[in-house]
Structures are given as structure tokens and as C-alpha cells.
Amino acid sequence: MQEHLDEAAFHWRQRERALASWEESLEEIAEGDEARLLAHVEGLVIGGAPVARRLLLPALEGEDLWQVGPAALALLGSEGDASLALLLRELTEGPEESxxxxxxxxxxxxxxxxxxxxxxxxxxxxxxxxxxxLEVLAAWQADPGSALPRTLGADDAPALWVAALRSARFTARPVAEGFVRQGLAHAEDSVRCAALETGLILGLREPWQACRWLVGAPDEAGRLARLALALGGEPADVKLLLTAAEEWRLREDALWALGFSGRRAAAEVLVNVMQREEAGSRLAAESLAIITGLDLTEHLLRDEPDDEAPSSAEEGTGDTGAATGAWRVPPPPGRVRSASVCAWWQKAQTRFDERGRFVRGAPWSPAAVFAELTRGPACLRPVWALELAVRTRGGLQVATSARAAFQLRQLQGSAALRLDSTPRGFDSLMTA
Structure with missing residues (x-):
């Protein structure tokens, strides 16, 4: 049974890393590390109460933090409501690091x-x-009801503000709107960012307008604002992003956002960036690929050993998602041959109309976004999920770090939603 726990801990860790990967998709995570994790957790569940007492309960407070999550999953599977009550106590009273x-x-x-x-x-x-x-309730997409604090002040912990704002997406609209408006004026960047995200999903005009004056901010709220303008902005908003790309402190974030705009003007700027660098910017190339469908495997430099490439995800525990910076640029490994990419663009550019918006070389459509969420790089998924959440006014909020089977059910069930087949600007989706 110890082997089951060790293997489950390994695949738990690998799965958490994969959620921020350029190399793996949701389908690959579901069939790979997540499937193996669940198989080993099931092995622990079969062991019943003796394994829970001897192995799982001690693991909750042990030194190996990667064993805590799988041990908790196995307890939930074997001990019923008693284990849920125990885990809630551990969550609120147990060791802080676990x-x-x-x-x-x-x-x-x-x-x-x-x-x-x-x-x-x-x-x-x-x-x-x-x-x-509250973060757990938000992940479950459950209405917190009376559990949501009715008032929070400037002295309350930013983490509580952020959790309340996320949970408010699933409660009564007047309550949520009040939290958003207070959160936008908060001094803490993480709170403003959560308020901006929740407000956009609810379709509130004030957060959308805030994106335009936050486009030059170097903080997390600014990163989200640039991505929102890319996903739902008009040509004038794309120009704001092009200007941001010229500022050194915003350059990487702006290049990252430009790929989601899907615009030819953005593609031309990305190509120009690579023309200025002999060993081209991999980030600019990845953004160009999001727009055009460029196959980067044909243009990579092969002269760097694999062990020098940046990791797809940071070391640490598996606390993933927007809480730890879903709007940051994940560093793609390797470099590209600039001249090769630019030559490809010279031939391909005629396929892209200046007025259109493109995803992987095809005109934008809900199906293209669904494809990115199921088969595209995992690190891009929070951004595509945000677009769907805003366009459905919260009707489809894909939980990008949830169990893969649950996410796939969410996407399959979205067929019942009426999704506009044209990429209307977010302006038209916002209410008072």
C-alpha cells in the first residue's frame, strides 16, 4: 500500500505541473497522469479502514506534502462523511503547510x-x-449563500477578499456586484484582479472599462486587463496592446496577450519582434502560432541541451490557477529560427484578413475555442476559459484545474448554450 501512496504522490505532482505545461493538453492529462493517479488512489481505497489508520491519516500531517492530496482523496473515497468532516477540520485547523x-x-x-x-x-x-x-466552494461552483461574508473592509485579509470575489460568481447578482465594485477600488493588486475577473464574467461595464486604463499597469490586474482586451477588444484596443508591447516592462505580457487577439496586425508585430532577434523570441513565436497555426516544431533551434530549457511549471505545492498567477506568462522552453519563421509568414500572410480574428489559422468560432480547451496547451486554457465565461455571462465557467473528466463534461454540456458564432466585442456583452 505504501507503493500506491508513493506512486499517487508522484502522479499528483506531475498532474499539477502539467496544468501549467506547454506540452500537454487536457485530454493528455486525463489519459496520463490523472488516470494513473486515480488508479493508485483506488488501490488505497480498497485497503479500507486499516490502510486509512496506518497510512493515510499520518500522511496528512507528514513531511511529504505531495502525499497529502492523494491521501485526502483516498480518505474521501473510503471513509464517507466522517472523512469529509475530518478533512474540513484539517483544512481549518491542521498544519498550515498542508x-x-x-x-x-x-x-x-x-x-x-x-x-x-x-x-x-x-x-x-x-x-x-x-x-x-470559500475557494473550495468556488471550485465546486456552489452558491455560498449565507456563508459568503456580507461585508468586508480594507483591513480584512486580501486572501479572504479574493476568495469571496471568486465565490460571489455563483451567488445572488446584487451581492456579487457589490463585492466587485468594492474590490475594484481595493489597494491590493490580487483583490483588484479578482474583482476585474468576476466583474467581466458577470458582464459589468465598469470592470470592462477599467481594462482600458489598466492596460499599462505592470501588475496582475494589468496582465488580466491586457488579456481581456485581446479576447474582446475592438481594433482600437488592439492598438493599445501594440503600444504596450513597445514598453520593456510590459513587453512579455503584451506579446503573450497579442496571440489571443487573433488579429493580423498583432501577427505582424510578433513577426517584427522575431526579425530583430537572431535567435527569435519563443514567446512571440508561440503567440504567432496561436493566431496562425504555425507549426513551431519545424522552426526550433536544436543547439540547446534539454536540461537548459526552462521548466514548464514552478516547483512547489500544487496550488494552481488564477490564485497563483494564471495571467502570468509561462516561460516556453527553447528558441526559434527567426529567419525561418519570417519566411513562413511571407507566404502565409495573405490568408489572414485584417478585419478577421483567427485561432490556429482558422476564423474564430466557439468550436475553435473548445478545441483549444481540450487539445491545446494546458497553460493557455485559463485564458480561453475566461473568454467562454465572459461570452456566456457566467453560463460556462470551465474549472481549469478541476478533475479532467468533470471539465470534459462541462465542455460537452455546453452544446445547450447559445454561443454566438461571431467574435463580438465584449462591449456588446456588458450591462450597467
Missing amino acids: RPEIRRALEFAGRSRSEALHLPQVARVGPEAQAML
Whole structure:
């Protein structure tokens, strides 16, 4: 049984890294590390109460943090409501370093169990634990109801503000709107960013307008604003992004955002960036590929050993998603041959109309976005998920770090939603 736990910990870690990978897609994660993780967790569940007492419970407070999440998953599978109550206590009272892993396990397990044990806990614990519980509810996409604090002030912990703003997406609209408007004026960057994201998903005009004056901000809210303008902006908004790309402190973030604009003008700027660098910017090339469908495998430099390439994801525990910077640029490994890419563009550019928006070389469509969410690089998925959430006014909020099977069901069920086949600007989607 120890081998099952060790293997589960390994695949838990690999899965968390894969969520920020350029190389793996949701389908590959589902069939690879996630499937292996679940197989080893099932092996632990079969062991029943003796394995829970001897192996799983000690692992919750052990030194190997990567064992905490799989141990929690196995307990949820074998011990019923008693294990859920235990994990909620560990989440709020257990060792501080293991709490994010228990939170991720609860998020991964999903809301198949009743929130009846979860909701009453929120009002009974301190701000940090409240934030953890609200984050779990937000991941479950459950209405927090009375568990959501009715008022928060400037002195309340930023983490609690962020969790409340995320959870508010699934509660009564007047309550959510109040949180958004307060959050936009908050002094803390993480709070403003969460308010901006929630406001855009709710279709509020004030956060959308804020994106235009945040386009030059170097913080996380500025990163999100640039991505939102790329996804839903008009040609004038794309020009703002082109200007941002000329500022050295915003250059990487702006190049990252330009790929999601899908515009020919953005592609031309990305090509120009590569023309100025003999060993071309891989980030500019990746953004160009998002627009045009360029196959980068044909243009990579082969003179760098693999062990010098940057890692696709940071070391640490598996606390992934927007909470830790989903809007940051994940560093793509390697470099490209600039001259080769520019020569390709000279031949391909006639396929791209200046007025169109493109994804992987094809005109934008909901199907193209769904394809990116299922078969595209995992590190891009939070941005595409944001676009769908805004375009459906919160009707489809893909939980990009949730269990892959759940995400695939979300995407399959989206057929019932009425998605406009033309990429209308976000201006037309916003209400007062």
C-alpha cells in the first residue's frame, strides 16, 4: 500500500505541473497522469479502514506534502462523511503547510457530496481558513449563500477578499456586484484582479472599462486587463496592446496577450519582434502560432541541451490557477529560427484578413475555442476559459484545474448554450 501512496504522490505532482505545461493538453492529462493517479488512489481505497489508520491519516500531517492530496482523496473515497468532516477540520485547523494540498484534494473531488458539512464551517473559523473554504466552494461552483461574508473592509485579509470575489460568481447578482465594485477600488493588486475577473464574467461595464486604463499597469490586474482586451477588444484596443508591447516592462505580457487577439496586425508585430532577434523570441513565436497555426516544431533551434530549457511549471505545492498567477506568462522552453519563421509568414500572410480574428489559422468560432480547451496547451486554457465565461455571462465557467473528466463534461454540456458564432466585442456583452 505504501507503493500506491508513493506512486499517487508522484502522479499528483506531475498532474499539477502539467496544468501549467506547454506540452500537454487536457485530454493528455486525463489519459496520463490523472488516470494513473486515480488508479493508485483506488488501490488505497480498497485497503479500507486499516490502510486509512496506518497510512493515510499520518500522511496528512507528514513531511511529504505531495502525499497529502492523494491521501485526502483516498480518505474521501473510503471513509464517507466522517472523512469529509475530518478533512474540513484539517483544512481549518491542521498544519498550515498542508492546507493548500487538502484544499486541492477537496476541489479535485468535486461537489458530489453535500455542502451541508462545508457551509456552516465558514462562519466559525478565522479569515485564512474562511478563504480556503470559500475557494473550495468556488471550485465546486456552489452558491455560498449565507456563508459568503456580507461585508468586508480594507483591513480584512486580501486572501479572504479574493476568495469571496471568486465565490460571489455563483451567488445572488446584487451581492456579487457589490463585492466587485468594492474590490475594484481595493489597494491590493490580487483583490483588484479578482474583482476585474468576476466583474467581466458577470458582464459589468465598469470592470470592462477599467481594462482600458489598466492596460499599462505592470501588475496582475494589468496582465488580466491586457488579456481581456485581446479576447474582446475592438481594433482600437488592439492598438493599445501594440503600444504596450513597445514598453520593456510590459513587453512579455503584451506579446503573450497579442496571440489571443487573433488579429493580423498583432501577427505582424510578433513577426517584427522575431526579425530583430537572431535567435527569435519563443514567446512571440508561440503567440504567432496561436493566431496562425504555425507549426513551431519545424522552426526550433536544436543547439540547446534539454536540461537548459526552462521548466514548464514552478516547483512547489500544487496550488494552481488564477490564485497563483494564471495571467502570468509561462516561460516556453527553447528558441526559434527567426529567419525561418519570417519566411513562413511571407507566404502565409495573405490568408489572414485584417478585419478577421483567427485561432490556429482558422476564423474564430466557439468550436475553435473548445478545441483549444481540450487539445491545446494546458497553460493557455485559463485564458480561453475566461473568454467562454465572459461570452456566456457566467453560463460556462470551465474549472481549469478541476478533475479532467468533470471539465470534459462541462465542455460537452455546453452544446445547450447559445454561443454566438461571431467574435463580438465584449462591449456588446456588458450591462450597467
